[in-house]
Amino acid sequence: MRELLLDILDASAPGDACDWLRRRLGEHAAHFRRRPFYYDFSGVSRHFPKHAPVAATLEQLAALGEECPGFTVEGWDVFRLARVVLLEALGRQEKDTFLGTVAALLNTADLREQAAIYSAFPILPYSDDLVEAAVDGLRSNIVDVFDSIALGNPFPAAHFAAPAWNQMVLKALFINRPLHRIVGLDRRRNAALSEAVSYLAHERWSAGRTLPPEAWRNCIGFVDETIAADLGHLVDHGGPVDRQAAALVVASLPAEDAAPLRALLGPELAAAESGELTWDGLGRSLALDPGLNGSPVKP
Amino acid sequence: MKFLDSHVHMVSRTTDDYQRMASAGVAAIIEPSFWQGQPRTEPGTFKDYFNTLVGFERFRASQFGIKHYCTIGLNPKEANNEKLAEAVMELLPLYICKEGVVGIGEIGFDDQTRAEEKYLRLQAQLALEADLPIQIHTPHRDKRLGTIRTMDVLEDVGIDPAKVIIDHNNEETVKEVLDRGYWAAFTIYPHTKLGNERMVEILREYGAERIIVDSAADWGISDALAVPKTAALMKEQGITLERIEQVTYQNPLAAYGQSGQISEEDWSDTAGVDPAALFEGNTILRGGMDVATAMSQYRIE
Numbered sequence A: 001m002r003e004l005l006l007d008i009l010d011a012s013a014p015g016d017a018c019d020w021l022r023r024r025l026g027e028h029a030a031h032f033r034r035r036p037f038y039y040d041f042s043g044v045s046r047h048f049p050k051h052a053p054v055a056a057t058l059e060q061l062a063a064l065g066e067e068c069p070g071f072t073v074e075g076w077d078v079f080r081l082a083r084v085v086l087l088e089a090l091g092r093q094e095k096d097t098f099l100g101t102v103a104a105l106l107n108t109a110d111l112r113e114q115a116a117i118y119s120a121f122p123i124l125p126y127s128d129d130l131v132e133a134a135v136d137g138l139r140s141n142i143v144d145v146f147d148s149i150a151l152g153n154p155f156p157a158a159h160f161a162a163p164a165w166n167q168m169v170l171k172a173l174f175i176n177r178p179l180h181r182i183v184g185l186d187r188r189r190n191a192a193l194s195e196a197v198s199y200l201a202h203e204r205w206s207a208g209r210t211l212p213p214e215a216w217r218n219c220i221g222f223v224d225e226t227i228a229a230d231l232g233h234l235v236d237h238g239g240p241v242d243r244q245a246a247a248l249v250v251a252s253l254p255a256e257d258a259a260p261l262r263a264l265l266g267p268e269l270a271a272a273e274s275g276e277l278t279w280d281g282l283g284r285s286l287a288l289d290p291g292l293n294g295s296p297v298k299p
Numbered sequence B: 001m002k003f004l005d006s007h008v009h010m011v012s013r014t015t016d017d018y019q020r021m022a023s024a025g026v027a028a029i030i031e032p033s034f035w036q037g038q039p040r041t042e043p044g045t046f047k048d049y050f051n052t053l054v055g056f057e058r059f060r061a062s063q064f065g066i067k068h069y070c071t072i073g074l075n076p077k078e079a080n081n082e083k084l085a086e087a088v089m090e091l092l093p094l095y096i097c098k099e100g101v102v103g104i105g106e107i108g109f110d111d112q113t114r115a116e117e118k119y120l121r122l123q124a125q126l127a128l129e130a131d132l133p134i135q136i137h138t139p140h141r142d143k144r145l146g147t148i149r150t151m152d153v154l155e156d157v158g159i160d161p162a163k164v165i166i167d168h169n170n171e172e173t174v175k176e177v178l179d180r181g182y183w184a185a186f187t188i189y190p191h192t193k194l195g196n197e198r199m200v201e202i203l204r205e206y207g208a209e210r211i212i213v214d215s216a217a218d219w220g221i222s223d224a225l226a227v228p229k230t231a232a233l234m235k236e237q238g239i240t241l242e243r244i245e246q247v248t249y250q251n252p253l254a255a256y257g258q259s260g261q262i263s264e265e266d267w268s269d270t271a272g273v274d275p276a277a278l279f280e281g282n283t284i285l286r287g288g289m290d291v292a293t294a295m296s297q298y299r300i301e
Helices: A002-012 A015-030 A034-047 A058-067 A078-090 A095-107 A111-123 A131-137 A143-150 A155-159 A162-174 A191-206 A213-219 A225-237 A240-251 A259-264 A266-274 A279-286 B015-024 B043-054 B056-062 B082-096 B114-130 B143-157 B174-179 B196-206 B226-236 B241-257
Strands: B003-005 B026-032 B067-072 B101-108 B134-137 B164-166 B183-187 B211-214
Touching: A002 A015, A002 A058, A002 A078, A015 A034, A015 A078, A034 A078, A034 A095, A034 A111, A034 B082, A078 A095, A078 A111, A095 A111, A095 A131, A111 A131, A111 A143, A111 A155, A131 A143, A131 A155, A131 A162, A143 A155, A143 A162, A155 A162, A162 A191, A162 A213, A191 A213, A191 A225, A213 A225, A213 A240, A213 A279, A225 A240, A225 A259, A240 A259, A240 A266, A240 A279, B003 B226, B003 B241, B015 B026, B015 B056, B026 B101, B026 B134, B043 B056, B043 B067, B043 B082, B056 B067, B067 B082, B082 B101, B082 B114, B101 B114, B101 B241, B114 B134, B114 B143, B134 B143, B143 B164, B143 B174, B164 B241, B174 B183, B174 B196, B183 B196, B183 B241, B196 B211, B196 B226, B211 B226, B211 B241, B226 B241
Parallel strands: B003 B026, B026 B067, B067 B101, B101 B134, B134 B164, B164 B183, B183 B211
Antiparallel strands: none
C-alpha cells in the first residue's frame, strides 16, 4: 500500500517534497518519536504545494481498491496524500504508540489534517479502536471533515454499528451531501433507516420543503405500506428527479405488488428497468455543489 | 479595493460582521491568539482555543468567502499565571508549524512583569527556530517605554526587526518603531486608542512604508469594519489609492507573507463571493437571507 501511495504522490508533487517525505519515513521507521512525527504531519504544509490535486491513473486506483476495497484517493490533494502516507507508517508502530499518537493528532488537528486522518482510517490497523473517533468526527459541521469520513471512505460501512451508520446517512441528507458517494450504501440498508427516511420526508413535506431524492435509495427492500404511500406522494407532488427516485424503488418491487405505482411511472420505470437510469447516475445528475469549506482545492 | 485586516478576533464576532466585512471587500484576515476577557484556568482551554483558530473559525470565515489565518502564542496577560504559562508553552510547538499559521502572536507586555518578559523571550526564541514573524501587543499602560523594552528584548534574542509587526502604535511610539526597522501597525478603535482621523494624520506625516492599519476588533466595543472605513476616510481626505492599498493590504501581506503561509493566490478564487451562494444546509448560513446589499457603502472601486 505504501509504495502505491508513494508512486501516486511522486506523480503529483515536486521531487524535493517527496524526497523530504521519504527521508522522514526512514527516520520514523528507524527511531520513532512522537514530537517529530507531529511536526512532520503538520509540516507537510511547508514542503508540498498548497493546492495540488492528486493525479492517479486508473490502474493505480484499481490497485488501491484491490488492496483495500472501496479505498480511493480520488478528489484528494497532495497534503492529504502525504499525511496519509505518514499515518500508514505510524500504523506500523506498536498499538499504544499508534493509538495515542492518532488521538493526540486529532486533538490538535486543523481542518485539512482532520480530513487526512479520517481518510487514512481504512488502511490503518486497530480499526475497532478508531470507530469512536470516526463517529465523533461526523458530528462536525465542517463539510470537508464530514465528507472525509462519509464519502469515498469504506471505513463506516465496514465498522459502524447500524445506529451510527443511520445517523451518518441522515446527516448527509441534512447537509445536502451526495449519497451515491457513500461507500456501502446499498449493503448497509436497514429497516430503521428506511423508517427514518420516511419520517424525515413527512417532516419536510409538512413544512412545505423537499427531501433529496437519493434518500429513497435507503428504502429498497423495506417498502411497506407507509413507504408505498410516500412513493405515491413523490409521484404526485415531486419533481422529475423525485419521480426517477420513485421509479428506481418501484423497479425493485415484484411487479404484482406495485401495480398502481407502476401505472403512474411510465417512462421513468422503463428507464429504471432497462438500466438506463441508475441511482449513481441520478446522484451524479444532482451535481451537489460542495461549495466553499475549510480547504477548497483549486481545480 | 481588497483589504487584509491583519488583527481581528473573529471568535468574538457575529456572522453579521462576516457579511459586512465580505461586502466591504475584506478578502483575508489574521486572527491573533489573545486572552478572551475571562482569564483561563486550564491549559486545555488554550488547546481548544487554538483548535478553534485553525479549525472552526477558518471554516466559518470561508463560508463568507474570507480567508482566515492566525498567529499562535501565549498572550502577556496570561503569561503571569506561570503554572498555566508553562503548560501553554508545551502546546505551542504543536501549532506553530500548521498551515495558515502566519506568526507567533500576539505576545509582548501588559503589566511589564518579570514573567511577561520571560515568556516574551521564550516565544521570540521559538519564532527564531520556526522562522516565523512575530506579532507584538504593546501595553496600554506606559506604552512608550513598554514598546521600547519589547524591542530591546527582541533584539537581545537576535530577532530581525523586519520580521516583527508591532501593533497598537500611536503618535508617541511610531517614530522609534519605524526608525529601528519594525513594521508599525495601528489599531483603529471607535472610542479609544486611535480613531480614523488621527490615522490619516499619521499617514501624512510618516508615509505608508511599513505602516499597517488593522481593526483589532474583539469582544469589546470595536469595529470589524475599521479597516475599510479608515480606507474610505483616507480616500475622502485625498490620500492616494496606492498608499491606501499599501497600508490596508500590501504591507500586512508582505509582513506576514514572510511566514510562507499566506499569499494572494489563496483568495484569488474566493474574494467577493456572495455568501448567499454558499448556503449549505445546517451550517452557519441558515435560511436564505439577503446579504447582497449589506454595507457596500464602504467598498472602494
